[in-house]
Amino acid sequence: MSEVSLARRNFLKTGAAAAAALMASAAANAGIPAATVKKYDEEFDVVVVGSGFAGMACALKASRAGLKVLMIEKMSVVGGNSAICGGNVACPVNPVQKAQNIQDSKELFIKDCLKDGLGINYTNLLGVIADRCNDTIKFVEECGAEFVPNKMLFEAGHSVPRSYEIKAGSGSGYINPMFATMKKEGKVTVRTRCKFDDFIMDGDDVVGIVCREGYRFNAKLQSDDLENKTGKTKYIRAKMGVMLAAGGFSRDIWFRQVQDPRVVPSTDSTNQPGATAGVLIKALGIGATPVQLCWLQFLPYCNPREKGFGVSVNFTNHACMDFGIVVDRKTGKRFMDEHAGRKIKADALFAVIGNDENYPIAVADDAIVKAINPSFVKLPLEMGTVKKFNTLEELADFYKIPKEAFLEQVKKFNGYVKAGEDPEFHRNLKFSNGLDVSKAPFYGIEVSPKIHHTMGGVMINEKAQVISTKTHQPIKGLYAGGEITGGVHGASRLGTVAVIDALTFGMVAGEEFAKMAKA
Known part of the structure; x- marks a missing residue:
């Protein structure tokens, strides 16, 4: 029996022992103490790590509140998996459904998600998506995203048609207009080939990041970065906080196999090469709570x-x-x-x-x-x-x-x-x-099927704040949205729900920063 065949036959079961070992390893790296930083190279109100749906939504919302925002992306182009995904987006109880007399509800949406998620979804987070999805759709349309008019897709696993079809046929239908809007408004500093390396910590609070500009990604080295020393190290202060929007780890050969040993190195994935676990591992190292890391979803x-x-x-x-x-x-x-x-x-x-x-x-x-x-x-x-x-x-x-x-x-x-x-x-x-x-x-x-979405990640609350394992309260200065988080989808997510998840919690995080600006 080949490695690939063995993985195919046995991937259905999952274990949690690897997560405990991972947490012990991550705890050895608890960020860079702020007291050891002699001088910051730059200072921003908000630093966003990642440039997909969640990252762009957060950066736009925060910058429109007058905040100075930096968005970094380790790859040479923005968008990550968001740019290449199918792009269609779920939105329960929307105007098109109403016009077509399609009966939907927040409760039915959550019920559908729970069925595919095997009942381990965090319903409080699903509730945020259901409550805010129409605001999210309006937000991306204002940026220039275009949907096929008067059409609702009946996506697999959903009880009723509730998904908008993006005209572009992929997630680029959001990324391109959002990025164009960002450049037009000129309030967000965007740096590609800029890799997040670590958090700067003032006690338990996140106050900045260490990154490398001019970084060159090497797919063979994956996220451990033990040999890839490209780029110039910079210390960036984030006065209000850091938003994690770095995506999942479907292309991280070592990390995904730690979570489920039956997924072998040769198992293919739909993700772009940069979908690795480096940022997630660093977040766990400063005490972010891990949620359901061993659940890996295959796209059928x-x-x-x-x-x-x-x-x-x-x-x-x-x-x-x-x-x-x-x-x-x-x-x-x-x-x-x-x-x-x-x-x-x-x-x-x-x-x-x-x-x-x-x-x-x-x-x-x-x-x-x-x-x-x-x-x-x-x-x-x-x-x-x-x-x-x-x-x-x-x-x-x-x-x-x-x-x-x-x-x-x-x-x-x-x-x-x-x-x-x-x-x-x-x-x-x-x-x-x-x-x-x-x-x-x-x-x-x-x-x-191929590996498509890593279900687990860091725990967040309804405000997109990352929750600490130490205090069970939000880690001050740390927010997250999209695939780097866990709990929204449970064991397996319904199609088109990842897009609304990432966009919505990115938007929510940006709104939280905006509230701070007004306080």
């Missing part, structure tokens, strides 16, 4: 023939799993609810893939393709990950699927759509809009 929409996120995720998600079907190529039959949450689907996919890389086949038809965003189809076809066929028989022959069983399965599924009920896997067909798999040409693609 990936193609095994392309590296990383690739170009196929949106097609597989919104064409094949929202409206089409997924079949076991050995049997020609469905084996899961294609509209279930990510963990449920990833579990089911890994069970089918097994040790022999039996990648399931996701299928959609022409009517489905025409109903979704055209950009979701164009690139996968050009890259060859999605294949186009004149008949279902041709599709079955190409992927070596048992033809009769496959055709019978498609017929049964089409009947379920017509009846509005799926007796096999109880898929919610209420919002299928009559789309089935019946109109040529047909499209097929291989599917295999």
Whole structure:
């Protein structure tokens, strides 16, 4: 059995012993005492570490309150994973839902999140998202983000359509206009290739950071940085505080395997190379409370023939799993609810893939393709990950699927759509809009999960303040939002909730700094 196959078969279970060892290690590094800093190179009101959704939202909100803000990014370009993610965003009880008579509620949103999160979500944080999501949408629209008008996506695991579709087809639809707004307003200092190295501490309070300007990221060295000494060290004072928006650690080979030894170095991830654990480890070292670090989420929409996120995720998600079907190529039959949450689907996919890389086949038809965003189809076809066929028989022959069983399965599924009920896997067909798999040409693609989101991180409260393990109270001067935090999503998050999570808590942190300015 290969390392990768072993990881695929066994990733479903998790353990917590590694977290205790990690905390003991992190405690050995408790920041730089302020008393030892002879001179600060610069002084800002707020320092934001990271330039994705949470970082940009915080920086904009704080700077608009008249604060002097520095945003640093260790990579050569801004945006991180936020720039390359799918970009669609959940927002319960929004105006488009109301106009279309879609019945939603804060309680239903939280219930849906708890189902996929296995009940270990922090509902107080989900409540903040539900209460503030419409403010968040307004905020990004004012920056220039554009959504497909009058459209609500019915994302997997959600009970009702509640997700806006970003016109750009990726998270760049927020990052680019937010960054452009930031540059136009000219109130935020942005530095790329600037790596966070440590906190400067006055007792238990965060009063600044140590960073390196001119840093050159080396993916082979990961986040430990034991050998990469590039860049010039700077000491930056943060008069009001530091906001952590450094994302998750899906590309951190050592750290993710510490959390779950079954995830081996060769296990692929959808994340950009800079998604490492360096900032998180330093936060734990100064007493930030760790939450659910050993839960790693796999994205069930990936193609095994392309590296990383690739170009196929949106097609597989919104064409094949929202409206089409997924079949076991050995049997020609469905084996899961294609509209279930990510963990449920990833579990089911890994069970089918097994040790022999039996990648399931996701299928959609022409009517489905025409109903979704055209950009979701164009690139996968050009890259060859999605294949186009004149008949279902041709599709079955190409992927070596048992033809009769496959055709019978498609017929049964089409009947379920017509009846509005799926007796096999109880898929919610209420919002299928009559789309089935019946109109040529047909499209097929291989599917295999990849590490996508690290569920755990530092604990925050409703004000985005990081909570101390020592006092159980906020660490003065330390805030966080997005994937570097834990608890919002529990064991597994619903699609499109990460975007609203990061944007909202970034916005909340910025508002907290703004309140300080007025005090």
